[in-house]
Amino acid sequence: MTRLNHIVRFLASNWKLTAGLTILLALILFGALGPVLISEEQLQLGAGGFTKPPTADHPLGTDTSGRDMLALMVYGTPVTLKIGLIAGLVATLAGVFLGIASGYLGGWFDELVRSAADVMMTIPAIAVLVVISSFTRDMSIELMGSIIALFAWPYTTRAIRAQTLSMREHGFVRMAKISGQSDLEVILKELMPNLLPYIAAGFVSAVSSGVLASVTLQLLGLGPLSKPSVALVLNLAFNYAALLRELWWMWMPPTVILIILFIGLFLTSMGMDEIANPRLKGARAK
Amino acid sequence: MGLSVGYVIRRIAMFLVVIWVAATINFIIPRLVPGDPIQTMLAHMAQTERIENAAAITQELRATYGLDAPIQEQYARYILNSFRFDFGLSLNQFPTKVGDLVLRAMPWTIGLLATTTLLSFGLGTLMGALLVWRGTPRWAQVMLTPFTFFAAVPYFLLAVVFLYLFAYVWKILPTGGVATAGAKAEWTLAYVGDVLQHFILPAAAMALAGLGNWMLGIRGMMVTTIGADYLNLAYAKGLTDRRIFFRYALRNAMLPQVTSLVIALGHIVSGAILIEVIFTLPGIGNLLYRSIGFLDYPMIQGITFVLVVSVAFSVLLLDLFYPRLDPRITYTRK
Numbered sequence: 001m002t003r004l005n006h007i008v009r010f011l012a013s014n015w016k017l018t019a020g021l022t023i024l025l026a027l028i029l030f031g032a033l034g035p036v037l038i039s040e041e042q043l044q045l046g047a048g049g050f051t052k053p054p055t056a057d058h059p060l061g062t063d064t065s066g067r068d069m070l071a072l073m074v075y076g077t078p079v080t081l082k083i084g085l086i087a088g089l090v091a092t093l094a095g096v097f098l099g100i101a102s103g104y105l106g107g108w109f110d111e112l113v114r115s116a117a118d119v120m121m122t123i124p125a126i127a128v129l130v131v132i133s134s135f136t137r138d139m140s141i142e143l144m145g146s147i148i149a150l151f152a153w154p155y156t157t158r159a160i161r162a163q164t165l166s167m168r169e170h171g172f173v174r175m176a177k178i179s180g181q182s183d184l185e186v187i188l189k190e191l192m193p194n195l196l197p198y199i200a201a202g203f204v205s206a207v208s209s210g211v212l213a214s215v216t217l218q219l220l221g222l223g224p225l226s227k228p229s230v231a232l233v234l235n236l237a238f239n240y241a242a243l244l245r246e247l248w249w250m251w252m253p254p255t256v257i258l259i260i261l262f263i264g265l266f267l268t269s270m271g272m273d274e275i276a277n278p279r280l281k282g283a284r285a286k
Numbered sequence: 287m288g289l290s291v292g293y294v295i296r297r298i299a300m301f302l303v304v305i306w307v308a309a310t311i312n313f314i315i316p317r318l319v320p321g322d323p324i325q326t327m328l329a330h331m332a333q334t335e336r337i338e339n340a341a342a343i344t345q346e347l348r349a350t351y352g353l354d355a356p357i358q359e360q361y362a363r364y365i366l367n368s369f370r371f372d373f374g375l376s377l378n379q380f381p382t383k384v385g386d387l388v389l390r391a392m393p394w395t396i397g398l399l400a401t402t403t404l405l406s407f408g409l410g411t412l413m414g415a416l417l418v419w420r421g422t423p424r425w426a427q428v429m430l431t432p433f434t435f436f437a438a439v440p441y442f443l444l445a446v447v448f449l450y451l452f453a454y455v456w457k458i459l460p461t462g463g464v465a466t467a468g469a470k471a472e473w474t475l476a477y478v479g480d481v482l483q484h485f486i487l488p489a490a491a492m493a494l495a496g497l498g499n500w501m502l503g504i505r506g507m508m509v510t511t512i513g514a515d516y517l518n519l520a521y522a523k524g525l526t527d528r529r530i531f532f533r534y535a536l537r538n539a540m541l542p543q544v545t546s547l548v549i550a551l552g553h554i555v556s557g558a559i560l561i562e563v564i565f566t567l568p569g570i571g572n573l574l575y576r577s578i579g580f581l582d583y584p585m586i587q588g589i590t591f592v593l594v595v596s597v598a599f600s601v602l603l604l605d606l607f608y609p610r611l612d613p614r615i616t617y618t619r620k
Contacts, residue, residue: 123304124597126557127590131311134581
């Protein structure tokens with residue numbers, strides 16, 4: 001009970017995080033519960049007339065190949081979320097491992113990780129992603145997420161490394177070392193719990209940049225083509241000049257869902273930052 | 287000026303390493319993909335149009351990739367050609383060189399994006415700083431806050447919404463392109479005005495989307511600066527609020543912003559591919575988009591290489607000039 005109270009009070013004190021998580025949860029539910037109402041058959045080509053405006057049968061109309069737009073949104077939203085989640089997860093795992101190791105151990109390993117991260121950060125991810133995905137025409141969702149993570153790990157690694165570095169000199173870490181704990185114990189028992197807010201903040205921003213990268217690629221017509229994703233539907237709308245032809249139901253639903261998704265990620269990210277860097281909270285002149 | 291020869295050499299070496307990595311990725315990836323990329327390319331080309339010069343294209347591609355030579359020789363030649371910016375001929379516009387097409391598209395991209403980046407940097411920095419400054423009137427702070435939320439929405443979504451509202455619903459601005467169809471490209475007032483009118487929407491979308499990020503960036507730094515002792519001293523001396531804001535607070539809080547600006551200028555080409563697609567502008571981004579649609583591999587590789595080089599170059603410049611901007615940073619030792 002007190003724990004619940006604690007959580008409620010915490011969420012009330014950080015409205016950005018609360019609003020952001022609520023939006024993301026709503027999108028997850030949209031993708032999870034939608035299939036109960038709309039069958040996957042609606043995704044088949046020519047399922048409901050070609051390029052038809054909304055009717056009772058197809059509340060958001062159909063696209064140029066006759067797929068139901070609402071079904072595309074319901075089945076496409078989780079695809080976009082999943083790519084971002086995989087990218088964020090891989091980048092965070094790599095960041096935690098490499099960041100702690102290089103910050104705690106230092107020496108040549110630190111030098112190596114830092115140089116690799118510096119080089120990777122200088123290469124614009126989108127350029128290499130375009131090359132990779134234009135050669136592997138139809139990749140899996142997992143592969144795309146992992147490739148995107150390849151360019152996100154330097155950021156998480158750097159953030160975790162910096163925190164590890166400053167924490168390493170704190171009294172409680174020295175104390176643990178003096179009392180005979182092994183390096184692994186110090187890392188797991190002393191550093192990890194204190195790094196958690198930073199790891200969580202890094203995870204959220206890695207997911208955000210993962211979603212952004214995947215959406216950008218798919219709007220260019222790259223990435224997994226076998227599963228419909230929200231961004232791929234919008235790419236189709238671009239290709240068919242949906243704006244010019246006044247087919248508003250083709251471009252508006254994916255645009256709106258993507259805007260909602262990015263606002264949710266942004267608010268969550270801002271809320272996480274306030275936890276990781278409390279000084280930013282309410283940063284406005286009194 | 288706080289730079290040692292060793293440091294400069296290391297930075298330049300780093301720049302070369304980045305370019306080398308990018309060229310190597312360009313070399314390796316086509317070779318990792320199963321199947322013969324040349325046959326794939328030709329098959330794809332045959333789908334979209336009749337190919338009469340298939341033999342010439344095959345030969346050209348074999349020469350570009352030097353596929354008959356041993357692999358290490360292929361690699362050496364590829365890296366050398368990359369450094370000379372020779373990526374062979376475009377498949378889409380066949381006998382034209384990749385480099386020529388990129389050069390032709392470049393001015394549009396840089397013209398639009400450098401302007402909008404500088405504009406949103408200037409405005410965003412000032413607005414973000416005022417957001418946390420205690421001399422700012424309350425109403426102004428309330429007015430400024432909503433702009434930070436533009437940081438949430440990526441520029442291309444903002445662009446779609448703007449395009450719909452201003453060009454299709456209200457019909458007050460053109461729907462795309464750089465000039466009215468049929469207009470003669472010459473240095474007349476009418477033509478320049480026409481182009482500028484076409485630039486309003488894409489520029490507004492890019493600038494607004496960037497604005498929020500600049501505001502958030504300076505806000506964080508201003509919060510740190512506001513507590514500094516030298517500001518209290520400036521107040522104690524009785525300096526005007528305006529002077530303290532510009533000369534003492536903003537000037538010091540701006541350093542990380544300048545870093546980001548240089549990086550952002552390096553990223554303008556890669557960061558705005560979709561704006562050119564949405565507004566059908568003839569820049570690098572649109573060229574890349576069409577090359578992807580056509581699987582014009584030499585073109586794709588050439589453009590992505592330009593993207594990498596421009597970012598790496600701006601980072602190099604930054605590293606070499608930063609000690610001048612911020613005297614606290616010296617690289618004379620280590």
